[in-house]
Amino acid sequence: MLKATFTSLAVFLYFGLAGQSRAFFLNENGLLLQDTAVACLCSTVDSLNQAFETSDPEPNQQSAPQARGHYIEFRTTPPNALADMKAGVDFEQFIKRHSPQKVDRDVIIQKSYAWLNNTAVTQFTYLPYNQNFGNRLTSVESPYDGTGIPDLLRKSS
Known part of the structure; x- marks a missing residue:
C-alpha cells in the first residue's frame, strides 16, 4: 500500500511539474516575455516618464480648513x-x-x-x-469648541 501511494504521488508530481514547465518557458531573448511585449512595455514606460517630466506637480499640498x-x-x-x-x-x-x-x-x-x-x-x-x-x-478627536x-x-x- 505504501509503495502504491508513493508511486501515485510521484506520477502526480511529474505531471504537475511537466505542466508548469510549459507554462513558463524562456524565449529566444532569454526572458519570459517575447520581444514584441518588451518593446510595448518600453514604449509605455517611456511615455509615462515623458508625461511625468513635462507635468508640474505642486510640491506644497495643503488641506482645506x-x-x-x-x-x-x-x-x-x-x-x-x-x-x-x-x-x-x-x-x-x-x-x-x-x-x-x-x-x-x-x-x-x-x-x-x-x-x-x-x-x-x-x-x-x-x-x-x-x-x-x-x-x-x-x-475626529476634539469635541465641538462652540x-x-x-x-x-x-x-x-
Missing part, C-alpha cells in the same frame, strides 16, 4: 439664536428652542473663499459623513 459640526437651516432668523450659540447652549436644547427647518448632523464643514461681484466672500460647504451617505471620518459660523465670518472680514 475643515471642522466637524452640524448643519442647521432656518426659514427665518430665529430670535436669540446667535446669543444661544455664544452662550454655549447644548445642541439638543438649541434644536428644541428654535425648531430649525433642516438639521444635518455630523458633517465636515469646509471654509473657502470666492469672488462674488468683485468682492471676496467667505463660503462654507459641507460633506456628510454619517451612515446615510457611506462616508466615514476616522480622525465656535459658530457667525463668529468665523466676523474674524475673516
Whole structure:
C-alpha cells in the first residue's frame, strides 16, 4: 500500500511539474516575455516618464480648513439664536428652542473663499459623513469648541 501511494504521488508530481514547465518557458531573448511585449512595455514606460517630466506637480499640498459640526437651516432668523450659540447652549436644547427647518448632523464643514461681484466672500460647504451617505471620518478627536459660523465670518472680514 505504501509503495502504491508513493508511486501515485510521484506520477502526480511529474505531471504537475511537466505542466508548469510549459507554462513558463524562456524565449529566444532569454526572458519570459517575447520581444514584441518588451518593446510595448518600453514604449509605455517611456511615455509615462515623458508625461511625468513635462507635468508640474505642486510640491506644497495643503488641506482645506475643515471642522466637524452640524448643519442647521432656518426659514427665518430665529430670535436669540446667535446669543444661544455664544452662550454655549447644548445642541439638543438649541434644536428644541428654535425648531430649525433642516438639521444635518455630523458633517465636515469646509471654509473657502470666492469672488462674488468683485468682492471676496467667505463660503462654507459641507460633506456628510454619517451612515446615510457611506462616508466615514476616522480622525475626529476634539469635541465641538462652540465656535459658530457667525463668529468665523466676523474674524475673516
